[in-house]
Amino acid sequence: MFLAAGRHIEVFRQKAEAAGKPLPITINMGLDPAIYIGACFEAPTTPFGYNELGVAGALRQRPVELVQGVSVPEKAIARAEIVIEGELLPGVRVREDQHTNSGHAMPEFPGYCGGANPSLPVIKVKAVTMRNNAILQTLVGPGEEHTTLAGLPTEASIWNAVEAAIPGFLQNVYAHTAGGGKFLGILQVKKRQPADEGRQGQAALLALATYSELKNIILVDEDVDIFDSDDILWAMTTRMQGDVSITTIPGIRGHQLDPSQTPEYSPSIRGNGISCKTIFDCTVPWALKSHFERAPFADVDPRPFAPEYFARLEKNQGSAK
Structure with missing residues (x-):
């Protein structure tokens, strides 16, 4: 598992590894948009120790509910479509492209195939839970x-x-x-x-x-x-x-x-x-x-060109109030 240097979870992993202990984690997939937005926040916008789920809660104007993991002493996000539970093992490393030997990992946000990391921490999966007929939205690379x-x-x-x-x-x-x-x-x-x-x-x-x-x-x-x-x-x-x-x-x-x-x-x-x-x-x-004054253009009123359409539109808007 690749963890960016200086990000919250990598700091936690390093502390656990220094103590010789595995780091229990849950990987939550298939979430509502507010949680995806909150998950993107990082320092300096949100400092270390800040719970980004608070951003999601503020956006949706209600708390993000959590549940206890079934196999690790860690929380998972309630109603996530799929949750992978596991432990990041201390002192264990593998090559990212060990199965493909391609030298590449995955599409990255700059628009290029990321190079395979020669040494990454390993997650030992303990459980996978999911909703019935789970739906997973993927956010890949430079999309x-x-x-x-x-x-x-x-x-x-x-x-x-x-x-x-x-x-x-x-x-x-x-x-x-x-x-x-x-x-x-x-x-x-x-x-x-x-x-x-x-x-x-x-x-x-x-x-x-x-x-x-x-x-x-x-x-x-x-x-x-x-x-x-x-x-x-x-x-x-x-x-x-x-x-x-x-x-x-x-x-x-x-x-x-x-x-x-x-x-x-x-x-x-x-x-x-x-x-x-x-x-x-x-x-x-x-x-x-x-x-450097930009060329001015007058606003165009489209109503004279489609009076029947705008009459229906105003009528529908009035009935919706």
């Missing part, structure tokens, strides 16, 4: 379901950090799915006065310092839709000059699943998972704002 969920703690961490340092400056943030929800951050900012020029760079540095897995930051103004990739590329194309709008910060910790973050890719990289962070400032300089 948008996966990367959208992964982006939520990224966005929350960035928002909290920038809002605390520069209140009201950051308008929105999007951890783009193209970066797996972790590598690419789009920050929408609003300059209100001459003194705000340069704060966009401060916001980007705060984001990079807060969430180490971020690799690239794109800064845009409030008139750019950060959820529209065409709009982002339009801003990058028409509001950025490569010699003055790009800031690079080499030698910073990133994420080892990015295949470009290796010494083989660039001699400047000292080890796997180290990256050159890049800030793309696609905001309009304050002094030139009048030169």
Whole structure:
């Protein structure tokens, strides 16, 4: 079982192994969306010791019910479709591709096949329980379901950090799915006065310092839709000059699943998972704002073109109240 370094369960496993004891766990699958969302949260959004099931409970506005495992002294999530109970064994390791010898493990969130780890902890399965006719929804690798969920703690961490340092400056943030929800951050900012020029760079540095897995930051103004990739590329194309709008910060910790973050890719990289962070400032300089007004388009009222449809729609909405 692969456990990411520094995450909660790996910390627990290391403590148990140091004591020479197995770590009892339950693997809960087929859950409601609120629990999936809560499970994605990690430091710094939720610090060590924080129970992420509280996030799920807040979203669904009622507690997440737990039940006692049938074979291990650990809890499981009530009404999970499938629960695997077991123990992570101390001092036991196996090669991840021991059955395939392929050198690969599984599709990962950056969009590549992950390399097989040569030494991973082993889970001894003690029991498997499931509901009748269990349904399992899978979230695999670079799929948008996966990367959208992964982006939520990224966005929350960035928002909290920038809002605390520069209140009201950051308008929105999007951890783009193209970066797996972790590598690419789009920050929408609003300059209100001459003194705000340069704060966009401060916001980007705060984001990079807060969430180490971020690799690239794109800064845009409030008139750019950060959820529209065409709009982002339009801003990058028409509001950025490569010699003055790009800031690079080499030698910073990133994420080892990015295949470009290796010494083989660039001699400047000292080890796997180290990256050159890049800030793309696609905001309009304050002094030139009048030169970058977007073409205005009037809103279109569709009702005159389909009066019968809108009459039925209003009638149905009225009856539903």
